[in-house]
Amino acid sequence: MLETIEKLLTQYWFLFAKGTGYTLLLSGITVFFSSIIGTVFAMLRMSNWQIGKFRPLHFLITAYVEIIRGTPMLVQLYFFYFLLPKAVPQLDFSPFTCITVACIVNSVAYVAEIIRAGIQAVDKGQMEAARCLGMSQKQAMVKIIIPQATKNVLPALCNEFVTVIKETSIASTFFVGELMSQYKAITGALYLTIEPLIIIAVIYFVLTFSLSKAIAVFERRLQSGD
Amino acid sequence: MIKVVDLHKSFGPLQVLKGVDEHIKKGEVVSIIGPSGSGKSTFLRCLNLLEQPDSGQIFFEGVEITDKKININEHRQKMGMVFQHFNVFPHLTVRENITLAPSLLKKVTQVQAQEQAMELLSRVGLADKADEYPRRLSGGQKQRLAIVRALAMNPDVMLFDEPTSALDPEMVGEVLNVIQSLMSAGMTSVIVTHEMGFAKEVSNRVLFMDEGIIMESGSPEEVFNQPQNFRTKDFLSRVLH
Numbered sequence: 370m371l372e373t374i375e376k377l378l379t380q381y382w383f384l385f386a387k388g389t390g391y392t393l394l395l396s397g398i399t400v401f402f403s404s405i406i407g408t409v410f411a412m413l414r415m416s417n418w419q420i421g422k423f424r425p426l427h428f429l430i431t432a433y434v435e436i437i438r439g440t441p442m443l444v445q446l447y448f449f450y451f452l453l454p455k456a457v458p459q460l461d462f463s464p465f466t467c468i469t470v471a472c473i474v475n476s477v478a479y480v481a482e483i484i485r486a487g488i489q490a491v492d493k494g495q496m497e498a499a500r501c502l503g504m505s506q507k508q509a510m511v512k513i514i515i516p517q518a519t520k521n522v523l524p525a526l527c528n529e530f531v532t533v534i535k536e537t538s539i540a541s542t543f544f545v546g547e548l549m550s551q552y553k554a555i556t557g558a559l560y561l562t563i564e565p566l567i568i569i570a571v572i573y574f575v576l577t578f579s580l581s582k583a584i585a586v587f588e589r590r591l592q593s594g595d
Numbered sequence: 596m597i598k599v600v601d602l603h604k605s606f607g608p609l610q611v612l613k614g615v616d617e618h619i620k621k622g623e624v625v626s627i628i629g630p631s632g633s634g635k636s637t638f639l640r641c642l643n644l645l646e647q648p649d650s651g652q653i654f655f656e657g658v659e660i661t662d663k664k665i666n667i668n669e670h671r672q673k674m675g676m677v678f679q680h681f682n683v684f685p686h687l688t689v690r691e692n693i694t695l696a697p698s699l700l701k702k703v704t705q706v707q708a709q710e711q712a713m714e715l716l717s718r719v720g721l722a723d724k725a726d727e728y729p730r731r732l733s734g735g736q737k738q739r740l741a742i743v744r745a746l747a748m749n750p751d752v753m754l755f756d757e758p759t760s761a762l763d764p765e766m767v768g769e770v771l772n773v774i775q776s777l778m779s780a781g782m783t784s785v786i787v788t789h790e791m792g793f794a795k796e797v798s799n800r801v802l803f804m805d806e807g808i809i810m811e812s813g814s815p816e817e818v819f820n821q822p823q824n825f826r827t828k829d830f831l832s833r834v835l836h
Contacts, residue, residue, distance in 0.1 A: 492682070494678060494680055494682035495682060495684065497645055497678070497682065498676075498678065498682035498683075498684070498741075499684075499696075500645070500668075500671065501643060501645065501671055501674070501675070501676040501745070502671070502672070502695075502696035502700070502744070502745070502748055503668050503669065503671045503672030503696060503700050503748060504668065504696060504699065504700065505668050508699060508700075512695060512699065513684055513686075516686045517685065517686050520686075
């Protein structure tokens, strides 16, 4: 078996490299956009803008979060894979784009929840103290609440990013070129199952493990503060 | 300096303030005493609109701050507040806790803010802690920090919401000393407190609150030694031994 793995790596390394590249690209884009949009959504969900007793933003984003969290990732991928090209045929979406959008839409819901929880976990006396010094809501948020919330959310956020990397493997259903898709290609061509599987499992593990470690270092740096 | 007219405040079905009228003059030290749930903290928190009153008016230095159109942030800069649970900023050093608001809001330079911070810190005996984070401080030290943080904005009035209630007994003295020196320097102050001895000693005026109204108001001698209202008598007989 080791010989086969060695042979696979020397002859087909470029397929694994390409797969790793696509996995990183897909999860990188997802993490980048979901952090930004997720933060905005968390803020909107907590906003007090209301019509009568009804808080439209709160309602819409809560509904969105619940729907995404309550349906399987695979269903969401299918949904966007078929829906997006039909919805805007002019833009001629590639499967990769559709899947990326689906991953972002999925991850935003989780990130928004993590950030909302992190902000609400900051003692409300902190906001009061900041406002009493004369800071505006926004200044208090930026200078007092968000720096403390960042520390609260980092572990959960790291978890979410690790999950994103692993979940991109589901995208192989649509053969978008990431690691799991490469595995399917190799298996199909060489009738080998276990050996290439071990290789991609190791690659996934190295990716997620080094991400966790990198964030742990960052976290410790923040913690040295207080 | 602060004038309150017919203040009402409810939390859901619970009426906490049922029509409070009060006038706090410049240079005055006013203590608010009364049993738990009497509305004294809520009253204090209404003065800088930390709680939004349901009805009634509050005038601060001649401006009606309950008016929705005014910018409350500007007026809050002139009203320092000290909380029961300190609420120091844990992610900032002691020095940064003090300099943040002035450099952000008052357009003083970093250098000026730093100098002022060090001067304030040495006044309360915390100069050697300037670069520590608050988690390394004791409760009493945190509260002293919270007081000078408020002072750094050069407020015209200081509001104290049970500043010693969360402290270990041996630390109450050091915090009261700081507050007292502030008051004797002429700082207009309103303090909600359970420290009856302190209230008696430092106040120009004592307010006894119960059931959402001011039941009795007068000089410390009047309120503590010859209370008129039977509720005041009852309360004092239970807290003074």
